[in-house]
Amino acid sequence: MNSPKPVLIHSVKEMQTICRNLSQTIGFVPTMGYLHEGHLSLVKAAKDKAEIVIVSIYVNPTQFSPNEDLSSYPRDPDRDIQLLSELDVDYIFFPSNEEMYPAGFKTWVAVEEITQILCGKSRSTHFKGVTTIVAKLMNIIDPDFMLLGEKDFQQLKVLQQMGKDLNFSTEIIGCPLIREKDGLAMSSRNKYLSPQERKDALCLHNSLLLAQKLFSEGMTASSKIIAAMRDLIVQNKGRIDYIEVIDTDSLESLDELRSGCRIVLAVYIGKTRLIDNVMIKYYQ
């Protein structure tokens, strides 16, 4: 008789023992819960890649700074479990802080250079928390595939760098960003937006569409395109953290746009910090 799915696991040791005894391939999606269509697209991709799908739900305190939104981060585990049940997920790993960071914890995994730019400038300890928790999760679950969204593009690149440098055997796969119908990138933090802010927040995607349009019309200077994006965002009451044109592999800033580069940005709408990005392409 099969257990009802998904099986909910709270204990690190139990999750690790289950995973070490599985003979099937494992696809893993790490999340902080409050799931939306972006997360669910990763689960679907995991099901396509692997025989067993495991989703973790854990709001990792070490990737929040003291002045950030850890305590108010949205949570709805019952709804999350229901959504994952509908997708026939095999296991949900749902550990406590005491399980993940027991007393006396002192080990950190850190990636240099590419964690100090873009989101790392305003969130100086964020990526160290991300790389540490994901290293732990990969050691617990030992997945064949880990699926991450391209919405957090820098996070994806940082984790791929960590996976390569530390010789994790897991293949770390980036999946496309998922948008609401009107273009807003899906994010658990969209919940923070008031109705007016929800409208204003469209300026992130609209500024990226503008950049693609200007590039398609022949403009290539990053400074000019970023200036046009700034105008659009500021007109919509957005407060810019950064807008950068970057090389997709190195994350280095580019003075000139080229096909395949990416524009990444972080913008405050009211008190809510939102991120978005697009890959710039030549269109025929």
Place this chain on the structure above:
Amino acid sequence: MNSPKPVLIHSVKEMQTICRNLSQTIGFVPTMGYLHEGHLSLVKAAKDKAEIVIVSIYVNPTQFSPNEDLSSYPRDPDRDIQLLSELDVDYIFFPSNEEMYPAGFKTWVAVEEITQILCGKSRSTHFKGVTTIVAKLMNIIDPDFMLLGEKDFQQLKVLQQMGKDLNFSTEIIGCPLIREKDGLAMSSRNKYLSPQERKDALCLHNSLLLAQKLFSEGMTASSKIIAAMRDLIVQNKGRIDYIEVIDTDSLESLDELRSGCRIVLAVYIGKTRLIDNVMIKYYQ
């Protein structure tokens, strides 16, 4: 037909693929080569614990400071392979620097607090190099057991802390320090000693024997026992880096010796830095 053993593997990818496809238990001994009886005792312990034994030989550059002995560190791979062959080791992992630290490498694993004391005071980046390379080796080999000598007692504790904090599934086992017949702790660095220094170097072990003797006679104040050890070492031309009485679990300094505590020390004999330690016991 079985391949001749041990099989020598230079490529990370090949080693990882082999290990991921083994169904037997794996015992792993990481070394920097130039093997002595201390290393070989770890290999024998690995054979007792596991079905397959893998030994790595890699002089890890990131655990040496610029002013240390990386380039002169003793090497004799042919003899190492012969010794491991006699012990029926299954695989020797013998990677190049380019395999282990390819261009663009940027990820580090670091343990806080217990890496900043004892050997970490004079070798500030040493343990970061050790934890990073061992995390890599554990991800490549995915051993059930990793065997380490208690001669590098702080290193053993640091790696056990890392293994626990990052949820490595490997059991990290400490094995007894092995001594020459006259009591000198075996070390690849003993090769650096001149004949006179080789005699002087006995002061490390003799000072530890003295400490045990004083404790057995009823002396418990760490300050008094360390003072007696200092006198003995200085009389033998040793230059003391540190002598500490520590708690075996926390590595914290103790003001009073107690049964089960450990005395650890680092002493320069000429230009060669040697370490040693003993566990202090009540004897009936």
